[in-house]
Amino acid sequence: DAKTTQPPSMDCAEGRAANLPCNHSTISGNEYVYWYRQIHSQGPQYIIHGLKNNETNEMASLIITEDRKSSTLILPHATLRDTAVYYCIVRATGKAAGNKLTFGGGTRVLVKP
Amino acid sequence: DTAVSQTPKYLVTQMGNDKSIKCEQNLGHDTMYWYKQDSKKFLKIMFSYNNKELIINETVPNRFSPKSPDKAHLNLHINSLELGDSAVYFCASSPYSYNEQFFGPGTRLTVL
Numbered sequence: 001d002a003k004t005t006q007p008p009s010m011d012c013a014e015g016r017a018a019n020l021p022c023n024h025s026t027i028s029g030n031e032y033v034y035w036y037r038q039i040h041s042q043g044p045q046y047i048i049h050g051l052k053n054n055e056t057n058e059m060a061s062l063i064i065t066e067d068r069k070s071s072t073l074i075l076p077h078a079t080l081r082d083t084a085v086y087y088c089i090v091r092a093t094g095k096a097a098g099n100k101l102t103f104g105g106g107t108r109v110l111v112k113p
Numbered sequence: 114d115t116a117v118s119q120t121p122k123y124l125v126t127q128m129g130n131d132k133s134i135k136c137e138q139n140l141g142h143d144t145m146y147w148y149k150q151d152s153k154k155f156l157k158i159m160f161s162y163n164n165k166e167l168i169i170n171e172t173v174p175n176r177f178s179p180k181s182p183d184k185a186h187l188n189l190h191i192n193s194l195e196l197g198d199s200a201v202y203f204c205a206s207s208p209y210s211y212n213e214q215f216f217g218p219g220t221r222l223t224v225l
Binding site for chain 2: 038041042044045046085099101103105
């Protein structure tokens with residue numbers, strides 16, 4: 001699986017959009033971009049994933065650049081409960097690839113009042 | 114109605130002991146996993162089982178033995194516990210080859 005690079009930490013104001021960048025310059029054509037988050041002392045929680053197109057769900061939006069070498073997770077209206085470590089993960093899917101998630105250091109996001 | 118549950122939540126034990134952590138999922142998923150999160154907070158996969166069959170084993174010492182009595186359960190047995198085994202262990206599940214993994218609340222293991 002391709003390696004990802006994220007800033008170690010960032011602050012965000014409550015009610016504002018939080019934009020979390022991720023670089024994955026070695027991503028392969030069959031690899032998806034996934035985002036998980038881990039709120040303190042809890043298990044990781046799936047947020048969103050995408051391959052080429054931008055994606056949106058009830059939690060967040062995922063913007064993937066045209067060359068797929070980087071992406072941005074957008075939390076549209078950050079709340080204090082969004083304070084967590086956010087992980088960007090790149091991996092292939094399908095039985096041959098297995099279902100292994102390789103977590104990096106993530107970005108520690110602190111939402112401030 | 115917890116989706117993925119683990120017991121116990123906390124486990125404190127002496128070096129050299131043998132202990133087990135249990136995991137159960139009620140989501141009807143085919144695949145279950147064990148991850149370890151160490152003191153530096155890095156999450157690493159240890160094992161993955163699909164329909165009771167081992168499919169991922171990430172060079173974990175053979176003191177760690179997963180056991181899957183049925184596809185809803187994946188237990189982790191650890192023999193001869195060492196100080197370095199202290200960590201938080203997370204169980205997860207997913208439908209096979211599916212995108213989203215559901216994680217349990219974790220078991221904090223402390224070896225004294």
